[in-house]
Amino acid sequence: MIEPSVSVLPCGIPPPAPRRSTARFIVLGIVFICAACGLVYELELVALASYLIGDSVTQASVVLSVMVFAMGIGSLLAKRLRLHAAVGFGLIEAALALVGGCSAMVLYATFAWLGGARYALVAFSLAIGVLIGAEIPLLMTLIQRVSRQDPGGTVADLFAADYVGALVGGLAFPFLLLPLLGQLTGALLTGAVNAVAGGALVLWLFRRDLTPRARWWLFAANVLVLAVLATTTALVGAFEQAARRAVYGGQVRVAVQTGVQEIVLTGSRTGGPGGSLDLFLDGRLRVSGRDEHRYHSALVGPAMGSGPHGRVLILGGGDGLAAREALRYPGVRSVTLVELDAGVVDLARNDPALSALNGHAYDDRRVRPVVADAFGWLRGPGRSTGPFDVVVSDLPDPGITPSTKLYSEEFFGLAARVLAPGGRIVVHAGPVATREHTYWTVESTVRAAGLWTVPYRATGRLTGFTAGPDRASDATKAPHDWGFVLASPTGPPGAPLAPELEPLADARPQAELPPSTLVHPRYTG
Numbered sequence: 001m002i003e004p005s006v007s008v009l010p011c012g013i014p015p016p017a018p019r020r021s022t023a024r025f026i027v028l029g030i031v032f033i034c035a036a037c038g039l040v041y042e043l044e045l046v047a048l049a050s051y052l053i054g055d056s057v058t059q060a061s062v063v064l065s066v067m068v069f070a071m072g073i074g075s076l077l078a079k080r081l082r083l084h085a086a087v088g089f090g091l092i093e094a095a096l097a098l099v100g101g102c103s104a105m106v107l108y109a110t111f112a113w114l115g116g117a118r119y120a121l122v123a124f125s126l127a128i129g130v131l132i133g134a135e136i137p138l139l140m141t142l143i144q145r146v147s148r149q150d151p152g153g154t155v156a157d158l159f160a161a162d163y164v165g166a167l168v169g170g171l172a173f174p175f176l177l178l179p180l181l182g183q184l185t186g187a188l189l190t191g192a193v194n195a196v197a198g199g200a201l202v203l204w205l206f207r208r209d210l211t212p213r214a215r216w217w218l219f220a221a222n223v224l225v226l227a228v229l230a231t232t233t234a235l236v237g238a239f240e241q242a243a244r245r246a247v248y249g250g251q252v253r254v255a256v257q258t259g260v261q262e263i264v265l266t267g268s269r270t271g272g273p274g275g276s277l278d279l280f281l282d283g284r285l286r287v288s289g290r291d292e293h294r295y296h297s298a299l300v301g302p303a304m305g306s307g308p309h310g311r312v313l314i315l316g317g318g319d320g321l322a323a324r325e326a327l328r329y330p331g332v333r334s335v336t337l338v339e340l341d342a343g344v345v346d347l348a349r350n351d352p353a354l355s356a357l358n359g360h361a362y363d364d365r366r367v368r369p370v371v372a373d374a375f376g377w378l379r380g381p382g383r384s385t386g387p388f389d390v391v392v393s394d395l396p397d398p399g400i401t402p403s404t405k406l407y408s409e410e411f412f413g414l415a416a417r418v419l420a421p422g423g424r425i426v427v428h429a430g431p432v433a434t435r436e437h438t439y440w441t442v443e444s445t446v447r448a449a450g451l452w453t454v455p456y457r458a459t460g461r462l463t464g465f466t467a468g469p470d471r472a473s474d475a476t477k478a479p480h481d482w483g484f485v486l487a488s489p490t491g492p493p494g495a496p497l498a499p500e501l502e503p504l505a506d507a508r509p510q511a512e513l514p515p516s517t518l519v520h521p522r523y524t525g
Helices: 017-053 056-114 120-145 151-205 212-234 236-248 291-305 322-329 342-352 352-357 374-379 383-384 401-407 409-417 434-447
Strands: 252-257 260-265 278-281 284-288 311-316 333-337 367-371 388-394 417-428 452-461 479-488
Touching: 017 056, 017 120, 017 151, 056 120, 056 151, 056 212, 056 236, 056 333, 120 151, 151 236, 151 252, 212 236, 236 260, 252 342, 260 342, 291 322, 291 388, 291 417, 291 452, 291 479, 311 374, 322 333, 322 342, 322 388, 333 342, 342 352, 374 383, 374 388, 374 401, 374 409, 401 409, 409 417, 409 434, 409 452, 417 434, 434 452, 434 479
Parallel strands: 311 333, 311 388, 333 367, 388 417
Antiparallel strands: 252 260, 260 278, 278 284, 417 479, 452 479
């Protein structure tokens, strides 16, 4: 058995002592790069799956559990390649660069043209996990050929480089790759870095391990992978346009990825009530110009018409449509609008169609937009900004995981704290007919926060279609169901509901549903 301190190259020539430490440093550097790339692949799958399929907790669980399981399989399979560690590692890195780099584009294409991406998500998680799992055993074999350390020290160095690389990759994805390059180009660039790092290590440092034929094939494989990634990168723009047309239809006017979400605006540039404008946030239809007035009138009207309404707080609603409804009531002195995404506010202020649809609400001096997380704002600046006569919670459906904390008992308690005496809060609680349990969980959670509730709903026709997790090819024939909860800390709001709104107090479940909290969320997608 050859001790690590006197390790030799396969040709029988010991590496020169000064070069041995340099070679070890290079191998650890490649471990660092490969680990960073591997974590970027994982995060890219989680992020894209959450956007395309919804429920980020479920998608993260599926991706990570399948990938970790596959890494174990890859480690076992790599045992067969240890005698040919250099060529095996080179082939694995080329395959990983190709599969990982193209995974985002293939996943998006599957969703756009086949209508679903769950099976593709599992397949990529499995394939990438197997390839990542095969890296470490082969790298262990390679580093022992150039290391003076004992095996325990070599393992410690290897895993330290791997973990630090994972940290860098994990931070680079949300703060660098995603905002600057987007998911598709970011994944392709990561694949290119992966291919260059793996190919350079084998073809330069361990070239003596390879036969001339193996060197040629590995070089050709890496050149081919890089050519595919480069060509695909050049076609990303055209691909995204084609995929958006497949998902959203042919009238996509605006498509922008902000630091928070993807915003897509379809329809003509001329707006107004009854127009063809559709606004999608992360693939979900948030505004349909043909029937949004029914939704926003039902959301804002009961709260505004049942008491004083001089000071209004809107949580969410960056499209300006809830603000438009509030400004229609005489006596409104101020409207504070707290929106997480500045991109939505800019679009609602400057896009001709959307600004016409919201009645140019942002041009009204009474409207004060605040770019902030609603939960954090209520805990901080909101306490000194209030009190408010009316609080309108115009937020995404509670079944969407990022919105769960905004439908918690803690959140409604914070909202109640900024209410003036006799103030009201109204909450968009999602559809009643299709998500009855979720709706009544919202109502129960509002009551758990110490508020008296009046549950009600409005129905209308959804004259667009829904992309993303709720995508349907044609929803024009199905009625859309909007559920709301009106509440007050001093007793049930006294004003009767408008005739077009249906009270739901008599439909409340007999068994008390437990409220949703930050540590025990009870909503499902």
